[in-house]
Structures are given as structure tokens and as C-alpha cells.
Amino acid sequence: MLAARPRFYRAGRLSPLTTLAIRGVAVLLLVGIALGGHWIERSGLRDNTDGAVSFLDIVYFTVITVTTVGYGDIVPVSDAARMFDTFVVTPIRIFVFLIFLGSAYSFMLRQGWERWRMGFIRRELKDHVIVCGYGRSGSAAVSELLERDHPAERIVVVDTNADRLRLAEELGVATVEGDATHNKVLEIARVETARTVIVCPGRDDTAVLIILTCRRLSPQAAVAVSIAAIENELLARDAGASIIVNPVSFGGQLLAQCTAGPHVADYVADLVTRNGKIELRERAVRADEVGSAAREVTSGQIVRLYRGDRAISIDEPDAQHLQAGDLVIELVEPRRRSSTP
Template sequence: MGRRDRLEQRLALPLALVAAVGAVSTIGYWWLWRPYGASWLEAAYMTFITMTTVGYGEVYPLSPAGRVFTMVTGFAGIASLFYVFGVFMDYLVEMGTSGERRKRQMEKLASGMNEHVILVGLGRVGNQAAEELVQGREPFVVVESDPDRVAWALEHGYTVIEGDGTEDEVLKKAGIERARGLIAATGDDATNLFIVLSARSLNPKLYIVARAEDSSVIAKMKKAGANRVIDPYAIGGRRLANLVLHPAVVDFLETTLRRGGAPISIEDIIISEDSPLVGKSIAELNLNRRYGVVVLAVIRGKETLVSPPAEYVFRPNDQVVIMATVEQLERFVREMEKQEEENQRKRAAKERGER
């Protein structure tokens, strides 16, 4: 509902009271002045100067009853007009302060987020990224400077920080020190480059994905600190070609990569030092039989091992790409997190004992 609609709704009752007082008063003056042959215009004129306290003289003489009627008309008219004025001023004050109040509310929400994603730019590409984050139930904060896009994001329930994503203060309000990832999705390469530079300086561990309209900028963005740089047009072209060449493969990958309701999902996990997977082989863990999880690949440093053998032993910082149903993945992650917390407690207790 827009601001104009809200104002019209608020003014509906007070304006109706003004109209009612005016109509009753006009009929009353016309009836009082029947002996003088007064017209409806003269009665309406008397009503107007009484309600607005203009102070002109009576159009026709008034009896004592007519003067009492005039006093009642004046009181009711002034009260109803002040009611309209009060509602309108209250609306103006609210509109003047709602922007600041909304900003403080959004900043408070963002300050309570950890390990979230910051999405800078809510154009066509940014909208798609936001939808994917929503489907994946991933907490995220939108940074946008366009008031119309900010209003649209608020209507969809997004947490929004209004401002320029190239400014450090705006990124700090979005919680960049606590974020785990940032998506620079504006339509301007120079803006995205500045966003990457600012984000990398504020959080060296942040995983940054940037959009590039010109392929010649990709190398510069990576030097500035972007982990990945995406050319939407190149990806779109490859996808169109692959839909013709390998439609079944594209459909399968879309199904597995789509979150929220997809029967099969592909995820990646990073193995920490306290993970129960450390020091154990794929055969020893028996992930497929126990959890229904299939290990597709392991990324160790710059080396990627596709379909690792059963004797492969996991190490800390390995990035493991796995595939399973959504339910199987959730059960596997819960179990791993539970065992990881237990290992952390044991390590902490051991360190305290050694001291």
C-alpha cells in the first residue's frame, strides 16, 4: 500500500465530518431563511463564513434560535477542520521521521546478523541472486541506493541498508566484518570494482563474487580481491548452447543447484580442524551407506580431485563437494556439526588440563 493510499484512508473520516457539518448547516440556514426567500447558494455561503471564521455579516437577519444554530455550526465546523489539519500534519511528521526510523530499524537487524551474505545492487541480476538466497534460507542484507528499489526490497521483506555500496561506512552498517560473503551485482563495472576493493580491505577473509559487464575487467576485479567474477552474458550464452547440446545435463544441474524444494542438492563443505572427517578415508567413513551422501570432488588448495577414490583421507581446509537429497544433507550436516562441537569441547578441556 502506497503513502498516498494511507493518507486518503486517514483523511476519509475527518473529511466526511466536514462534509456532514457543511451539509447540515446549509440545510439549516436555508430552512431558517425561508421567509426571506434565501437561495441554496446564500445558505452555503453563510455556512462557509461561519465554519472558516471569516467574520462577515449575516446574509439575512437571524432569530435567537438561528444564532444558537450559528454557534453550534461554528464550533462543529472549526472542530472538524482542525481534525483534518491535525491528521494531515501528523501524516507529514510521520513521513518525515519514518525514513530515519526505518534506517535505524534496518541497521539494527543487520547488526544482529553473523555469517550472512551482503548483496550490493538490486537490479535484474541482483533480484535473481536475492531470490536464490531466499530459497536457500540464507540470511542476507541488501545494499541499495535507489529509493524505488529500496521500497521494493522492503515490500518483499528484505533487510536493506540504503546507501552507496562503495562507501566503507555503508558496508560496515551491513555487517561486513561479520559476513561470510558479498555479491557485487550492480550494472556498472567501475562501481563493482570499488565495492570489491572496499570489501576486501574491511574483511580479508570475505568470499567475494562480482559481476562484470566487460570481460576485460575480470582480471582487474580478481586483482582487487574478488574470489570469483561472473559475466552474466557469457553464462547466458553458454547455457543457451548447452540447452541445445546437452539438455538433460542442464536440467539435472539446475535441479541439483536449485534450493528450496529441489529433490537432489549439490553442496560444498569446508572441513575444519575439529571436523570428525579429519584423518579418515571415504571408505572408513562410509558416507554413502550411512548418510546417502556421494562425494563428487575434493578441492585441496589449487588441486581439484574429481570422484576421489575410497582410500582418500580428508584433511583440514579440504573443500568437499557432495550430493544427496535435501533431507540426507541436512541430517549429515547436523551430525557433523554435533560431533565437531564435541571435538571442540574435548580439545578445550585438554588445553585447560595441560595448563
């Protein structure tokens, strides 16, 4: 499993308008500092128009100085006023410029660029995996996919929790904030071109609704769902789930099986995780294997054969002649992973 670098993280909750208001207050504060300094040192200023420097003249001079307009009708003549402009007003001028530049980038350039970039990525997205729900099961599924060298750019996480999505983005995957039971949200995730949809929202009723939405938008995609209650498995199957995983019943079965020996759980963990000593792999029968018996295949140990919708044990007669289009489940040792496609 991938281990993220531990750090304290809290997503920002400020709206764009709030952020803009804070920046506006910062600009007013900086201008106020310059205004106060000019008012204190007003004796060091000279008005070339009427010779008198009023408060309105100070406001006018401060604004045109901070904004670098500088008409020259009011000028600093004393050393103190010149030093104040040099070492205080000049940094204020730079900070104000950076605030305006950052605001323009954040609210105009960056948002436009991000919309264009996200649109381009969405248009190119296909044969990807969508993970609906980034709780414990969803995050574990994403980490295992990445551990199995699945490209991060071909994983899309959908969740309503912005904090969870920020954690997912740290792994390099794309995210969509929204309710996966809604058509629009899954359309943004390009479910119509997805290869697999993993459904693990943490609630069985929500999972069934997501399955129905997926099947309406993408009948061809494989849908794997995590169901907690055994009585809801049939509902998930009727809704269109291709694969149903019940972590509660599976965990109970594994615990019961451990009474027959202390190493059963360790072996099963090896089978289902990338870092195990042995791995389960599903693949199509290759052309050079057509006509051979399942036991004769040397790339790995075939433990089950699928022909259409029928599961075939390797001891059955139909497993003695592999056919084109068959799918096999085989055990592969780590040293053989790099030599088999």
C-alpha cells in the same frame, strides 16, 4: 524462486518539507471552511464584550474554537450557528488535531525511533550477506537465498535506486541506499562483519570498484561477483574477487552442451536451485569422515574435494584419505536435506 504478489507500486517522491507544506495547506483549508461558515452565520454569534461581531472577531472565534481554547467571550446563540459548530467545526477540529499529531509523529517520533532501531540492528549485524545491486541478478540472488531458508534479517541490499530498494524491503531484507563503491555506504552495511558480499551492479567497471572497496574494508569476507565480459574476469580476480560468475559465457557453454543431449540444461538447473530434484552443497569434512575415502561418504555423493587452494578430483590419490579442514562438494537428494547438517 519467491514470487511477490503482483501490484502497482511507485515510491513517493515528496520531500519532508513538501509533505509538511501540504499538511499546512490542508490545515488552512479546513480553518478557512470554518471561518467562512462562521462569517455566513455571524448573526447567530454574540460578543459578550461589546455586542458587535466584526471580521476580526470571526477570525479570533474560529481559531480559538478549532484549537479548543474557547474563552467564552464569543458564543453561538442561534440554532444554525450551534449546528454548524457541532457538525462542521467539530470534525474540522478532529482533522486538524490528527494532522498535527501525524506531523509530530512523522518528523519527530518516527524518525527518532527509526534511527535508534536501525542503529541497534546495525550493531547486531554480523555473518550476513550483502548484495550490491538489486537488478535482475541481484533480485534473483536474494530470492534464492530466501528460498534456501537464509534469514531475511541477515541480508542487506545496497543500491542507488530507491524503487528497487522498496521492492527488496517487501521481502523483509535490510536496505542501504547509496553507491557501493563508496566506503561510507559499505560501512553502513557493516561489510567488516559480513560473511559474503555478492556484487552484481550490472557494469563490470563498477563491479571491480566495489570489489576493491570491499577488500579494503573487509579482507576476510568472500566476494562473489557477476562479470559480463570475459576479458574483465582477470581484473575482478586481481581486485580480490573470491568467486567470479560470468552469466554470458556460462549460458553459452550450457547452450553448447545441450547439443549433446536435451536434458543437460534441466539437470544443471536442478543443481543450482533450491527447488531442484538434486542439490549441490559445500561443507567441511566431519570428524567421523576423517581418514575415509571420498567415495565412502554416505551423506551424499562427493564430486570434488578442496584442500587449501587446491581442487582434488575424487579419483586422485589424495581423495582417498579425507583430512580435517577439507571442503567437499557433494550432491544431495531432497529427501536427505533435513537429515544432514
